[in-house]
Amino acid sequence: MNPDIAQVWEWLDQVPDPEIPVISIVDLGIVRGVVWDGDTLEVAVTPTYSGCPATSIISFDIETAMIDRGIKNTRIKTQLAPPWTTDWLSDKGRAKLEEHGIAPPRTTGGPERCPLCKSENVTRISQFGSTPCKAQWRCTDCLEPFDYFKCI
Amino acid sequence: MSTADPYFDFLCRMGDNTLILGHRVSEWCGHSPVLEEDIALANIALDLIGQTQMWLGLAAEVEGKGRTADDLAMLRDVWDFRSALIVEQPNGDFGQTLMRQFLFDTWHLLMLQGLTKSCEPRVAEIAAKAVKEVMYHVERSGDTVIGLGDGTEESHTKIQAALDLMWPYVGELFTPDAVDEAMLAAGIAPDLTEMRKTFEAQVSAVMAEATLTIPDSRFAHKGGKSGFQHTEHLGHLLTNMQWLQRAYPGANW
């Protein structure tokens, strides 16, 4: 008997994002669908950025996690459309990002506040950061630089 | 490489442009004037290489000869590349790199916006993905061109020289040939002549703010996107980029 789909989603929610392990791949919004095809589990995954090197690691991590739960056959389907957007980040994921020191994305194009001291006096250093999904900002009160998960 | 299929050629043009420029930009990694610029250039190179994977992946599928995106990238020789001449130009100084980037980014964004309306759903999908990334590229390269142009006397002189050097490579991007005409007629790609008007308006606005003067000439070097005559620089770039697959065929990790 195949485990039910809701159970599988719960398991997938325990697979950490390889670059920001405090959030799961489900929090990140890149798991777009889960269906059974006979005894093969098909997981549709969308890339965050087209050149994101984590994409192949994510596929591998999903397969490993499913094998650990007794699912022998997993097929990863790369789904390009509709393209990933930071709107798909879960509320749980957004809260965890901030706790981890990464300001969550906002449609206005900049962070609401410094994730460290919560000051709203922040300034942009660069639209590009340590990974494709992040920009570099600085707090003008506590003076600490921080990552901002940029909108896309 | 067969040039009988204009759709295959068109996909190679898209993928070769992003591949060659992505490689060029990656040459800055570890050498940029400041850390933030190094990171930005590396990120942009990464986006471009990722987009290459999609375009050349589709090209290989369309060709149907069992080749992969990697085969197309690593095992073709100079004359089979369909990239425009502008992307293979050497990095030069930082201003030259940024000017090349801004001119390409502005063309690239307009092209991708047009391609999101392509009647080929696979092309539209790739374009919709890439357009989001390229919006960040053009925002940055435009801001930097303005910063350098309207900066010090030295930065102004250097970026003006970069504009004078790069401008003759712009025309090729917008001069339609048989492949472009076939793609337009098929509803796959947008009209380059129309695109050029928007391009010129956008570029003029940025150059005015940057206090830079666009050369008063429409002379255009050609031969990149047709593969007829690349500049000597592409061969040197490929030697560097392809050496591993050439020396150790099939090497993998």
Ligand SMILES: [Zn+2]
């Ligand atoms: Zn702070």
